[in-house]
Amino acid sequence: MSTDVAIIVGAGPGLSAALARRLAREGFRLALVARNVEKLEPLVASLSAQTKVVALAADAADPVRIEDAFARAEGALGTPDLAVFNAAQRLRGPIEDLDPAAVMAAYQAGAFAGFLTAQAAARRMLGRGSGTILFTGATASVKAMPQSTPFAMAKFALRALAQGLARELGPRGIHVAHVLIDGGIASSWARPGDAGPPDKWLDPDAIAASYLALHRQHRSAWTAEMDLRPWVETF
Template identity: 40%
Template sequence: MNQPTAIVFGVGSVRGVGGAVCRRFAREGYHVIATGRTLSKIEEVVAQITASGIGSAEAIRTDVTDEAQVIAAFDRAMNPGPGREPADVIVSNAGNNALIDFTKLTAAQFEDFWRVGCYSGFLVGREAARRLVPLGRGTVIFTGASGSLRGKPGFAHFAAAKAGLRMIAQSMAREYGPRGIHVAHIVIDGGILGDRLQGAYPQMIEHLGPEGLLEYDAIAENYWMLHRQPKSAWTQELDLRPFKENW
């Protein structure tokens, strides 16, 4: 049997959701293509996978807001080399966040958050549909957030982008589910105990403690679960939060 392939867009630190998803699929024998804007970070994810012997991986530097770069990454994913199947798992994990007073939010900032949080999902989703429909199978997973469902003070830019991404996922699921493509959206409701939060809000980690935050490997477990779901009981939207999270 040929080796299956997965591609994960928006991979950052090894201690983050993207890196954890790469490791989880590699552990199941997948060849994983890790894409992200920072080459050193995705190369570290790939090195961790290959050094541990849990699977195979490669890094492709990709700006998910650049159409040509996304298409090029898909070209590689659908032609991953001898002994490998075209990618049947596509993960759109790009995102950024910051607290910004609405009256101080610039048009350029709003557009930047939209491009990363929503437009990138459109590019990845469109290419996934183009490549997977002829195969009649595959899984496309979008990473959402609390902002996908509600807007909070200081996060209008983030919520607008993530809510738009959620609608892309819903529309794709309704259109391509009947054609054998499982499209799912995961709401990450809470802080993630990883490098990004540690660097930006260390006081939040101290305040909530490990049990008040999501663990990235636990999150990745759900991505694998969604991919393995039987067609008779597909999940379109899944929300994940720590048991202590207020909701």
């Protein structure tokens, strides 16, 4: 069993919840960061029987709030061994109709917040010389689709952040990786009576297992980017 500390920024009921449950079973102490922590109450209650868990309210795009969340998590649980950035804000529409303020907000939530999360995590991990920082990407990280430009802008930037930090922090003992989720996650997309082949959506529990494997990789063979897609997904 692990005694590691993990902090998940952008925690919600889908992938983040699956990851939290997997980490709790492995003995991780957990900090879950979200704008609205009330939505996390059922998850926190279920995890509390297995491990120590705290839910922290913060806007991840606010430098003061995210630093405060990390400080509170560290005070309650210890220095994070694993930090996962799983926040995003989808915004769609034709370019002539998009509100610039809304586009900026989406960019800040999906990219700038990733920078702030990584900075707060790295400041703590560097003193120890070890740790893992993982970023959740999407198909939009490598392929921008019509009327989804704001989302792709943020995801492209997040991928660049991960690449730069992997090169900067790897030699200092911190494993940085970008996980490209190339397909719909079952917790968000699956519906009763869905037609089509089995397992056409990504299983969030399977994704969580891949995240844990990344964290546990030996430093002689670190992965900088991992693509995850259902067996029927084209690419």
